[in-house]
Amino acid sequence: MSEALSVPVVQLLKAGVLYQSDIPAVWEQIIAHQTAIGDYLRVMGLDVVVDLAEGYAYARQLDPEARDDGVTVPRLVTRRSLSFPVSLMLVLLRARLAESDATSGDTRLLLSHDELVDMVRGFQPTRTNEARLVDQIDTHIKRLCELKMLRQTKQAGLYEVRRHIKALVDAQALNDFNDLLSTYRDAKTPKDDE
Numbered sequence: 001m002s003e004a005l006s007v008p009v010v011q012l013l014k015a016g017v018l019y020q021s022d023i024p025a026v027w028e029q030i031i032a033h034q035t036a037i038g039d040y041l042r043v044m045g046l047d048v049v050v051d052l053a054e055g056y057a058y059a060r061q062l063d064p065e066a067r068d069d070g071v072t073v074p075r076l077v078t079r080r081s082l083s084f085p086v087s088l089m090l091v092l093l094r095a096r097l098a099e100s101d102a103t104s105g106d107t108r109l110l111l112s113h114d115e116l117v118d119m120v121r122g123f124q125p126t127r128t129n130e131a132r133l134v135d136q137i138d139t140h141i142k143r144l145c146e147l148k149m150l151r152q153t154k155q156a157g158l159y160e161v162r163r164h165i166k167a168l169v170d171a172q173a174l175n176d177f178n179d180l181l182s183t184y185r186d187a188k189t190p191k192d193d194e
Contacts, residue, residue, distance in 0.1 A: 012059045017164050020055035054163040091177045094169035109161040
């Protein structure tokens, strides 16, 4: 592997998701050598995904059917199963990002800790111990930060929703979730006696 590929490939494998704003010099190398990086990663059963508009790149596992030679390569990128509350937060964050994109010119979506808690609170069972509920939501927020879907800003209590969430939760998943929510709301709404 040439010197020009070493740094961007290692950064992609190490970082998981690499944002243009985080390491501009490496981002430029990824853009300049995207095809060569893709060819190199393909040998390991990976593909490079670059979203120029959103300014991020990541390596993802190729489907075994995507390989031309028919060889099944063992998984290098670990699949992570998510709990229901973390999955719920992902979809809610994706919906908020879509709403923000439609109504605001700002490319960053910043949410306070209280906004994150309020966003999820309506989907949690009613509890008498509010502190315990907030602690559980804090655990989910921490998990989303570990997964790099959220990033805590330098300003205390403020989180940035990372743009690559759009690659994880696509428009179809968002529509399916909205349909499920409508069904849930209809089931919770008391019907008037006719």
